[in-house]
Amino acid sequence: TEDKDGQTGDISEEFRRGYKLYNFRRPDKFSKEHLRALQDIHRDFARQLAMSLTPYLRMDVEMDIISVDQLTYDEFVCSMPPHIQNGTFKLNPLNGEISIGLSPEVLTAFLDRMLGGDGNNTDFNRELTSIEEALTKKIIERIVATLEEAWNSVIHVKAEFSSLDNGYHVVPIATSGEIVALISFEIRIGQKNFGLINICFPYPVLESVLPKLTPQYIYQH
Numbered sequence: 486t487e488d489k490d491g492q493t494g495d496i497s498e499e500f501r502r503g504y505k506l507y508n509f510r511r512p513d514k515f516s517k518e519h520l521r522a523l524q525d526i527h528r529d530f531a532r533q534l535a536m537s538l539t540p541y542l543r544m545d546v547e548m549d550i551i552s553v554d555q556l557t558y559d560e561f562v563c564s565m566p567p568h569i570q571n572g573t574f575k576l577n578p579l580n581g582e583i584s585i586g587l588s589p590e591v592l593t594a595f596l597d598r599m600l601g602g603d604g605n606n607t608d609f610n611r612e613l614t615s616i617e618e619a620l621t622k623k624i625i626e627r628i629v630a631t632l633e634e635a636w637n638s639v640i641h642v643k644a645e646f647s648s649l650d651n652g653y654h655v656v657p658i659a660t661s662g663e664i665v666a667l668i669s670f671e672i673r674i675g676q677k678n679f680g681l682i683n684i685c686f687p688y689p690v691l692e693s694v695l696p697k698l699t700p701q702y703i704y705q706h
Contacts, residue, residue, distance in 0.1 A: 514664045514688045515555045515695075522639075522698040524553045527668045527684070530635035535672075537631055542598045544675040548682075552669045559661035561685055562653045570613070571650050572625035573658060576633065576642040581690040582658040584683075585625060591672055591680030595624050604675050612651070622649055632684070639697050659687040666691065 515523075528550050535548040556564075569586045576583060587595075596613075598604040599620050613621060626646055633644040650656050659665060666686040673679055691698065 513555060515666055515691075518700070519691075519695060519698045520553045520555065520666070522700055522703055523666055523668060523686075524550060525700055525703050526635050526639065527553070527670075529638070530632055531670055533635060534628060534631045537627065541627065542595065542604070542674070544598060544604055545673075546675075547673045549671050550668065551671050552667075554667050554669075555664055556667060557661065558657070558659040558663045558665050558685075558687065561665055561667055562657075565653055565683070567652070568611075569652060570621055571653050571655070572622075572629075573647040573650070573656055574625070574629050575645040575647060576636060576690075577645055579640075579642060579690050580693065581687055582647055583687075583690060584653065584658050584685045585628060586653070586681075586683040586685070587621075587625075588680040588682070590678055591674070591682060592621060592624075594674045594678040594680070596620055598674075599624075605677060618649060622646065625649065628682075638703055640694055658685070659689075664688045 531548040531550050535546045538546040538548075565586060566588060568589050570589075570592050572585045572587075573582045574585070575581070594604045596617050600616075626644075629644045629646060633642055636642045648656055665688065668684045668686075670682045670684075671679065672682055697703075
């Protein structure tokens, strides 16, 4: 743009030099390359987990990654459905906790199958019994072990289970305005039950490995 004297304004000069506007309330801490690398890692994770759960549950299990996004932790928590079971864990030596959420539809099918049912229980919105909590921890530990293997293409990590809670408000893993990377999966169990699994990485957890989060690095290793 030009002013009355025909001089080019500062804003157009900034854009001509390649500057871009910066949103201080919600900065983009993960680049598109970082998000593509996370997608590659967790696409392999989804394939491996489906292969692991199929014989474990004695049912056909299919799992696909459906989105990789960055948003604030508060936005993430508000977008989650009620009665979601939230497991927190670490991938040492990464700094901080990660969360994994199982939608009621997924967890109910898992538990029903593990307890000898056909996996078609539809009693979703209720409190877990002590036995069901123990079985849920086993499922999450199996999921986290598979995630550990997938991340070994980037950095050697060791999974450590922390806690199991009903919802994300009990044990927050980040401050409300912290940016997180959210990986969402759709899982199909026995061709009848559909649900979601979400994995949430706060930015501080991944900050130290961002230089390695490129598709090129992952393919080379």
